Amino acid sequence: MNIATLMDRLGVPAQDWQDGPLESRSPIDGAVLGRVAVHSQAQARERIEAAHQAFLQWREVPAPRRGELVRLFGEELRRHKEALGHLVSLEVGKIASEGAGEVQEMIDICDFAVGLSRQLHGLTIASERPGHRMMETWHPLGVVGVISAFNFPVAVWSWNAALAFVCGDAVVWKPSEKAPLAALATQRLFERACERCGEPQWAQLSQLLIGDAHLGELLADHPRVPLVSATGSTRMGRAVAPRVAQRFGRCILELGGNNAIVVTPSADLELAVRAILFAAVGTAGQRCTTARRLIVHEEVAAPLLERLRRAYASLRIGHPLEAGTLVGPLIDRAAFDAMQSALEQARRDGGRVEGGERVLAERFPEAWYVRPALVEMPAQTDVVRHETFAPILYVLRYRGFDEALALHNDVPQGLSSAIFTNDLREAETFLSARGSDCGIANVNIGTSGAEIGGAFGGEKETGGGRESGSDCWKAYMRRATNTVNYSGSLPLAQGVKFDL
Numbered sequence: 001m002n003i004a005t006l007m008d009r010l011g012v013p014a015q016d017w018q019d020g021p022l023e024s025r026s027p028i029d030g031a032v033l034g035r036v037a038v039h040s041q042a043q044a045r046e047r048i049e050a051a052h053q054a055f056l057q058w059r060e061v062p063a064p065r066r067g068e069l070v071r072l073f074g075e076e077l078r079r080h081k082e083a084l085g086h087l088v089s090l091e092v093g094k095i096a097s098e099g100a101g102e103v104q105e106m107i108d109i110c111d112f113a114v115g116l117s118r119q120l121h122g123l124t125i126a127s128e129r130p131g132h133r134m135m136e137t138w139h140p141l142g143v144v145g146v147i148s149a150f151n152f153p154v155a156v157w158s159w160n161a162a163l164a165f166v167c168g169d170a171v172v173w174k175p176s177e178k179a180p181l182a183a184l185a186t187q188r189l190f191e192r193a194c195e196r197c198g199e200p201q202w203a204q205l206s207q208l209l210i211g212d213a214h215l216g217e218l219l220a221d222h223p224r225v226p227l228v229s230a231t232g233s234t235r236m237g238r239a240v241a242p243r244v245a246q247r248f249g250r251c252i253l254e255l256g257g258n259n260a261i262v263v264t265p266s267a268d269l270e271l272a273v274r275a276i277l278f279a280a281v282g283t284a285g286q287r288c289t290t291a292r293r294l295i296v297h298e299e300v301a302a303p304l305l306e307r308l309r310r311a312y313a314s315l316r317i318g319h320p321l322e323a324g325t326l327v328g329p330l331i332d333r334a335a336f337d338a339m340q341s342a343l344e345q346a347r348r349d350g351g352r353v354e355g356g357e358r359v360l361a362e363r364f365p366e367a368w369y370v371r372p373a374l375v376e377m378p379a380q381t382d383v384v385r386h387e388t389f390a391p392i393l394y395v396l397r398y399r400g401f402d403e404a405l406a407l408h409n410d411v412p413q414g415l416s417s418a419i420f421t422n423d424l425r426e427a428e429t430f431l432s433a434r435g436s437d438c439g440i441a442n443v444n445i446g447t448s449g450a451e452i453g454g455a456f457g458g459e460k461e462t463g464g465g466r467e468s469g470s471d472c473w474k475a476y477m478r479r480a481t482n483t484v485n486y487s488g489s490l491p492l493a494q495g496v497k498f499d500l
């Protein structure tokens with residue numbers, strides 16, 4: 001499908017994506033896919049104000065009715081799954097199955113949010129005073145700012161937006177500059193859902209800000225935006241979080257990961273190899289949950305690495321929309337350069353680098369395809385402790401289980417983690433208080449590809465935020481504690497007397 005057919009199928013008018021200063025280039029071959037308008041600071045402020053005005057109405061719409069809009073949006077996504085998935089592949093280079101998987105993730109969170117729209121419940125609490133009742137009420141919060149990255153150009157927005165909408169909030173979205181077309185298409189599908197709901201004006205609940213980091217800063221600074229949910233690098237988080245904190249706004253931060261898989265002597269190696277492969281080279285190593293470190297017991301290192309090398313050797317790297325391709329391109333030249341300088345540093349640190357070189361340069365001179373790298377390291381040096389957003393898997397060996405845990409946790413990031421073991425004690429220790437210090441800890445599955453039903457996010461430099469399932473919706477609402485006196489007297493708490 002060419003881009004014009006796709007955009008037409010997704011209902012985006014030609015003038016919205018064929019005319020403007022911001023180019024969307026496909027990492028597949030470097031071709032320009034479209035050109036979009038960018039927003040000035042003044043336009044961005046207007047959009048934030050429009051979202052706020054929409055919020056003032058929306059907060060009074062009953063939550064199950066809000067859920068109905070999200071249900072219809074999920075229907076639009078179902079209907080356009082193939083087209084939107086294809087667009088994601090064109091714009092950020094994911095293989096077809098992962099492009100479709102990204103849209104499925106959006107559909108899943110919509111389903112979750114629809115159910116949630118009838119479950120936004122608070123507690124009742126026993127009061128110490130006779131004739132009194134205490135309870136908690138959850139109210140809509142306001143405008144939620146969403147800053148998203150290129151690698152999940154639409155799903156990350158949806159984890160925030162689907163919850164925010166049922167919670168009674170409006171959303172202002174600053175998508176990655178590298179993926180404006182997927183954002184425009186998503187916005188269009190949301191508008192359609194509003195039309196199908198018979199409430200086209202509800203489209204104001206979702207506003208797009210297209211442009212550079214200054215628009216992200218505007219969101220971070222704007223007093224009408226009580227919550228900013230930002231996904232990207234730790235560097236981006238460091239720029240956003242203090243600005244939001246300065247005005248006492250709240251943040252949900254999903255920043256860097258440096259996810260490890262521990263393989264112990266009792267592990268099912270066949271299973272481990274398959275999981276490591278998807279986690280380390282899937283999405284060309286450009287997921288925040290990508291496995292970047294393999295911590296393997298010295299007894300099983302040789303057989304595991306042998307199988308892994310064989311698997312790496314048979315990986316098909318190439319055009320992500322061709323059948324059989326498992327590894328598409330890196331997003332751009334800067335990603336390639338960052339990968340090469342990490343590999344050079346690893347070599348200087350005594351690492352043995354296999355792979356990592358550019359491939360397909362003749363077929364795609366304007367694109368950046370690489371052979372995923374396997375790097376045996378003598379120690380967990382600084383380059384290993386740093387997140388490089390590319391398919392590099394550092395291999396470290398361990399002897400004792402405590403050593404594995406220490407290595408595992410000795411990085412600044414804390415997003416996802418996994419252990420392969422058939423030893424119950426090791427598995428449970430890994431999940432215990434003295435085990436993995438990450439927000440996600442898995443047994444016998446890899447680090448990436450989390451379902452939306454759980455809370456997603458991590459500790460330390462990952463930023464501490466949680467998105468999507470479990471009780472993450474609470475971050476998108478404000479909590480009120482209510483005490484109701486249904487007696488005729490006025491007893492004070494803590495036994496305080498204050499009578500005239």
Ligand code: UN1
Nearest residue numbers: 152287288289448449450
């Ligand atoms: C990201 O890379 O920013 O768990 C999110 C996963 C996906 C989400 C990744 N569900 O890999």
